[in-house]
Amino acid sequence: MTSKTPEQRWLLEQLQQVAEGVARTFAPFCEVVVHDLLDPSHAVLAIHNNLSGREPGDPATELGLARIQDADIDQVIANYPNHFSDGRQVKSTSVGIKDSDGRYIAALCMNIDLSVFQGFQGMLNQFVDLPGAAPAQETLDPVGADAIRARIDQFAARMATTPRALKAVDRRVLVKELKSAGLLEVRRAMEIVAGHLGVSRASVYGYAR
CATH class of the missing domain: 1.10.1240 (Methyltransferase, Methionine Synthase (B12-binding Domains); Chain A, domain 1)
Structure with a gap:
């Protein structure tokens, strides 16, 4: 674990507040994870609306390790396809946090479980489907x-x-x-x-x- 400067500790503390706010807003569909990239072996600092089954203290992801090695990786990588360990489809967004030296020290990651919404979509499609319906002969809406x-x-x-x-x-x-x-x-x-x-x-x- 790398020793943290006061600035880095402050950034991590503030990021945890942001994560909690985002998690409360989008509960229960969005998992929000704070990664401490200064401690990659135990990178998961906090996890809210836990959908993936991970725990605080779990190691960094591939993207986290890539950011540690390359500060030129985009800070915001949004809406990329992902999946949980049990195969559920996920839409993920990862926001890297740099210190004043331009070094990645943390990441805020949001993972939305698409299986929930795919279920809603399936129910809605079934609800609006008109199987075997004859072509409409009239409309209650005026032309135009x-x-x-x-x-x-x-x-x-x-x-x-x-x-x-x-x-x-x-x-x-x-x-x-x-x-x-x-x-x-x-x-x-x-x-x-x-x-x-x-x-x-x-x-x-x-x-x-």
Whole structure:
């Protein structure tokens, strides 16, 4: 074990606080591990939401050892495929922590058990499946409704928000754009816009003036 400087000890202490916060936020689906790369034989310093079965004091992973040997390895390696020892698929992200000398001293690793979400996905696919259903002969949506909603979604994305979180001033600009594009001529357009924005039809009429 390499003797640690006060700076390195402080960084490790702070990293453990970050790990605990991330783990609480994404429990129980995300395992969060703090690796002490200054002690590779006992690198696992802390582990939260334990999904892999490892324990504090376990040795460094291959990536941890690679960082010890090469400080030029990317600090953030995100969303790479991985797996637990029992074969479960995992999506992992590893963030390397360097000291002021540019040396890797620690890593924060997050491992998401994909089997849980794959199970959810399977249930949802089964739920929405319509086996043997005849082609739809009618629709409750007026022609053009999808185009209106898509245009609203695109506008909200440009604002880096969601349709229902748009501010009043932005909603006014949006409705003007919809009007200019002729989308307010669609049957029940005001009702469609109001429903997608989560506001009253009266408000939409007001934005359109």
